[in-house]
Amino acid sequence: MVGADGTPNFAPPNPHYRSLMPTVLITGGAGFIGSHVVRRFVQRYPETTIVNVDALTYAGNLENLADVDQAANYRFERVDIRDAAAVQDLVDRYQPDGIIHLAAESHVDRSISDPMAFVETNVIGTVNLLNAARTAWAGAMEGKRFYHISTDEVFGALGAEGFFTEETPYSPNSPYSASKASSDHFVRAYHETYGLPIVISNCSNNYGPNHFPEKLIPLMIHNIIEGKLLPVYGDGKYTRDWLYVKDHASAIDTVYHNGRNGETYCIGGWNEWQNIDLVHLLCRTMDAKLGRPEGDCAKLITFVKDRPGHDKRYAIDATKIHRELGWKPSVTFEQGLSETIDWYLSNETWLRNVTSGAYLDYYSAQYGA
Numbered sequence: 001m002v003g004a005d006g007t008p009n010f011a012p013p014n015p016h017y018r019s020l021m022p023t024v025l026i027t028g029g030a031g032f033i034g035s036h037v038v039r040r041f042v043q044r045y046p047e048t049t050i051v052n053v054d055a056l057t058y059a060g061n062l063e064n065l066a067d068v069d070q071a072a073n074y075r076f077e078r079v080d081i082r083d084a085a086a087v088q089d090l091v092d093r094y095q096p097d098g099i100i101h102l103a104a105e106s107h108v109d110r111s112i113s114d115p116m117a118f119v120e121t122n123v124i125g126t127v128n129l130l131n132a133a134r135t136a137w138a139g140a141m142e143g144k145r146f147y148h149i150s151t152d153e154v155f156g157a158l159g160a161e162g163f164f165t166e167e168t169p170y171s172p173n174s175p176y177s178a179s180k181a182s183s184d185h186f187v188r189a190y191h192e193t194y195g196l197p198i199v200i201s202n203c204s205n206n207y208g209p210n211h212f213p214e215k216l217i218p219l220m221i222h223n224i225i226e227g228k229l230l231p232v233y234g235d236g237k238y239t240r241d242w243l244y245v246k247d248h249a250s251a252i253d254t255v256y257h258n259g260r261n262g263e264t265y266c267i268g269g270w271n272e273w274q275n276i277d278l279v280h281l282l283c284r285t286m287d288a289k290l291g292r293p294e295g296d297c298a299k300l301i302t303f304v305k306d307r308p309g310h311d312k313r314y315a316i317d318a319t320k321i322h323r324e325l326g327w328k329p330s331v332t333f334e335q336g337l338s339e340t341i342d343w344y345l346s347n348e349t350w351l352r353n354v355t356s357g358a359y360l361d362y363y364s365a366q367y368g369a
């Protein structure tokens with residue numbers, strides 16, 4: 001079926017539709033992490049209806065799900081979570097057993113130039129979902145679950161030592177992390193005040209296939225392919241803890257099914273890299289894969305103006321999720337990075353489609369090139 005605006009619409013025709021199968025709504029399912037979560041749930045839980053709820057912003061791309069969108073247990077609903085009435089209607093129609101909430105404005109640099117978009121989607125959109133779940137589940141919260149996907153950025157910046165844990169106080173430094181911190185507080189408050197069955201996880205930096213090339217790793221891969229300069233912010237000595245996206249999807253599966261109500265779980269890769277070392281690793285790996293002389297890609301590295309309020313270091317202590325739920329990362333960084341680069345090299349059409357038009361305007365506004 002095609003909706004009035006020409007986009008695919010697989011909404012059930014009957015407004016009183018109620019699937020006999022358990023139903024899970026996954027918001028942001030057309031984005032980077034969301035698409036890996038949707039694929040995993042569609043394939044692993046054929047007896048569960050998986051509804052991908054996404055507004056298809058610049059970051060949402062149904063091509064990410066081309067391999068599962070014909071599955072019998074998959075539905076797509078184009079809904080903007082900023083629209084409270086549309087969100088309530090959606091939740092009333094599906095009466096989901098669970099909501100896994102990933103939809104968000106996710107890029108720190110965009111939050112610096114347009115903070116309100118982050119307030120509207122990340123804060124108000126989340127509260128719209130909480131209100132809809134609370135109304136739909138009134139008097140019947142047992143067995144329901146609202147799972148909010150958050151970030152380690154809510155904790156602020158670490159010095160050279162130490163790790164973020166579930167006990168680390170919130171100290172967000174960017175409009176993006178402030179909006180995610182605010183949404184985390186609302187989710188927790190709906191648990192305390194209304195007894196909404198919630199769980200939250202705070203994850204470190206993800207990488208992998210389908211990552212939009214505004215973020216460090218896919219941007220560098222794309223620029224290397226194109227022979228463009230590789231813009232490293234400041235001195236490049238900022239540190240991030242990288243986790244392969246499929247490992248994050250497996251952690252989300254674990255927390256959704258086995259996490260304790262009202263709890264928070266930190267998820268990370270035990271895999272810290274300074275940006276400049278990571279970019280050099282990418283350059284060496286891509287020299288080899290592209291058959292370029294050693295050192296060729298690294299000639300493209302250029303140090304550019306720093307990000308305002310740039311957090312020095314993130315690193316997660318993922319002991320709790322390992323101890324309580326048995327989850328740990330399964331993919332080494334070398335393996336994950338190699339698979340990621342191979343994916344970009346063999347998905348040229350995907351890359352070309354997402355780096356045309358509005359992307360070029362964004363790129364020249366951000367990097368002046």
Ligand code: NAD
Pocket residue numbers: 027028029030031032033034053054055056057058059060061079080081082101102103104105106107121125149150151152180202203204205206207212
């Ligand atoms: P993304 O930007 O790739 O995808 C976001 C998705 O949300 C897109 O499909 C977009 O269309 C959709 N969306 C945006 N605004 C919407 C709206 N108003 N209504 C409905 N849909 C909307 O993001 P991502 O990197 O996949 O991140 C997903 C979630 O995970 C976010 O909540 C983010 O804060 C969190 N997270 C991301 C990372 C990371 O490294 N990428 C790490 C930890 C946590």
Ligand code: DAU
Pocket residue numbers: 106107108109150151152153203204205206214215216217219231232233234238239240275307314
């Ligand atoms: O930690 C989890 C967070 O990781 C998520 O919540 C965010 O949604 C996600 O975007 C990511 O945030 P970062 O700001 O850490 O990711 P980004 O890829 O934008 O930047 C990673 C590091 O690389 C950071 O120190 C800034 C630097 N950088 C980034 C870009 C885009 C550069 O040096 N040059 C660049 O061009």
